[in-house]
Amino acid sequence: MPDRLIGSEQGGAAVSNHSAERRVLVLLATHNGARYLREQLDSILGQQGVAVRVVASDDGSTDATPSLLADAAADPRVSVLPPGRFGTPQANFLRLLRDADLADADAVALADQDDIWHADKLARQLELLDRHAVDATSSNVTAFWERPDGSRRREVIDKAQPQRELDFLLESAGPGCTFLLRSTAFLSVRDVLTTHPLVDPSVPHDWLIYAVTRALGLRWRIDATPTMDYRQHDRNATGANRGVRPALVRARRMASGAYRMQALAVARLTAAVATPALRPQLERIAPLFERSTFASRAALRRLVPELRRAPGERRLLHIALRLGTW
Numbered sequence: 001m002p003d004r005l006i007g008s009e010q011g012g013a014a015v016s017n018h019s020a021e022r023r024v025l026v027l028l029a030t031h032n033g034a035r036y037l038r039e040q041l042d043s044i045l046g047q048q049g050v051a052v053r054v055v056a057s058d059d060g061s062t063d064a065t066p067s068l069l070a071d072a073a074a075d076p077r078v079s080v081l082p083p084g085r086f087g088t089p090q091a092n093f094l095r096l097l098r099d100a101d102l103a104d105a106d107a108v109a110l111a112d113q114d115d116i117w118h119a120d121k122l123a124r125q126l127e128l129l130d131r132h133a134v135d136a137t138s139s140n141v142t143a144f145w146e147r148p149d150g151s152r153r154r155e156v157i158d159k160a161q162p163q164r165e166l167d168f169l170l171e172s173a174g175p176g177c178t179f180l181l182r183s184t185a186f187l188s189v190r191d192v193l194t195t196h197p198l199v200d201p202s203v204p205h206d207w208l209i210y211a212v213t214r215a216l217g218l219r220w221r222i223d224a225t226p227t228m229d230y231r232q233h234d235r236n237a238t239g240a241n242r243g244v245r246p247a248l249v250r251a252r253r254m255a256s257g258a259y260r261m262q263a264l265a266v267a268r269l270t271a272a273v274a275t276p277a278l279r280p281q282l283e284r285i286a287p288l289f290e291r292s293t294f295a296s297r298a299a300l301r302r303l304v305p306e307l308r309r310a311p312g313e314r315r316l317l318h319i320a321l322r323l324g325t326w
Contacts, residue, residue: 022050022051022123023050024050024106024107024109024126025053025054025100025105025183026109027097027111028044028054029112030065030069030092031058031059031065032062036114037069037113040111040112040113040114040115040116041078043117043118044111044117047120048119048120048123049123050122050126052122053078053105054072054077054078054111055080055081056069057080057093057095057100058081058083058084059084059085059089059091059092081096088201089204090205094194094201094205097194102186105183106126106183107125107126107180107181107182108181110179110205112175112176112177117227117228117229118227118228120227121227125180134218134219135184135185135220136181136218137180137220137221137223138159138176138178138180138220138222138223139160139224139226140156140178140226141175141227141229142155142156142226143156143229143230143232144230144231156226157175158224159173160222160223160224161310162309164306164308166281167307168214169263169267171210171309172207172209172210174222175206176204178228179209181209185213185218188216192216192269192273193205193208196269196273198268199269203265203266208266208269211266212270212273215269216273216274217274217278257292260326263289268286271286297324300326301322
């Protein structure tokens with residue numbers, strides 16, 4: 001399956017010189033992750049062909065996470081921000097966006113505490129940025145579940161369907177832990193997410209990053225090749241969304257109006273920061289999320305082909321809009 005891209009031709013960054021080792025800043029958010037943190041840190045610090053620097057932010061952990069981070073900081077490539085209490089993964093990541101020192105990094109990646117990166121994750125993603133002259137990339141992941149006998153069940157989670165013109169209004173570009181942004185793109189997104197009054201902290205950080213990047217006219221490519229093993233367990237903040245329970249959670253969230261309110265927040269923010277070519281369209285769409293009326297749902301049904309990437313998700317959205325459960 002080919003990887004996918006969308007965005008303004010003008011938004012693509014110039015191809016970089018590979019003569020020197022590339023520098024990547026990795027933003028790592030932690031909370032009570034001691035059980036898996038060491039394995040994840042080893043996979044990040046063991047990245048091949050790149051110079052990695054990790055900045056970690058811990059959200060009030062009560063397990064061994066703080067001591068593990070303190071031990072890791074003996075490595076000069078690892079630093080830990082002063083501890084705090086943020087309450088949600090998105091708030092912790094927004095803190096990292098705001099406070100981490102970019103220094104001389106060529107690109108910025110996000111990391112969860114419990115995954116395992118493939119050794120070539122960052123090198124592959126940097127090469128994709130250059131080969132396709134894009135500003136950001138994400139990828140599919142291989143979700144895995146530990147069995148009692150120690151073996152692992154694995155499943156590729158496909159997020160690399162062809163991007164749509166407005167998909168950023170309703171979804172991210174995949175798990176945020178797969179994101180890599182050029183430093184120039186990261187600075188533009190950080191400026192919006194840390195200063196703009198329309199940023200809603202209830203919206204997942206990866207969705208916000210993808211939406212703002214696209215609204216600014218920057219180019220994003222979704223890679224179909226998994227770059228990491230995405231650990232699934234009972235304490236995932238977000239996960240693979242497989243099975244009956246996640247489906248019921250999504251259905252309740254949609255019926256309650258919470259998802260629509262998040263989409264409204266994203267639409268308002270992106271309309272405010274969008275390129276002149278995109279802003280009028282987003283300003284027309286944003287009011288459609290304000291209330292679930294027959295007219296607003298009818299208008300959104302006409303937009304469904306551009307709002308979701310996966311055909312199955314488009315069908316479900318169309319049904320929800322027709323039944324009034326949106």
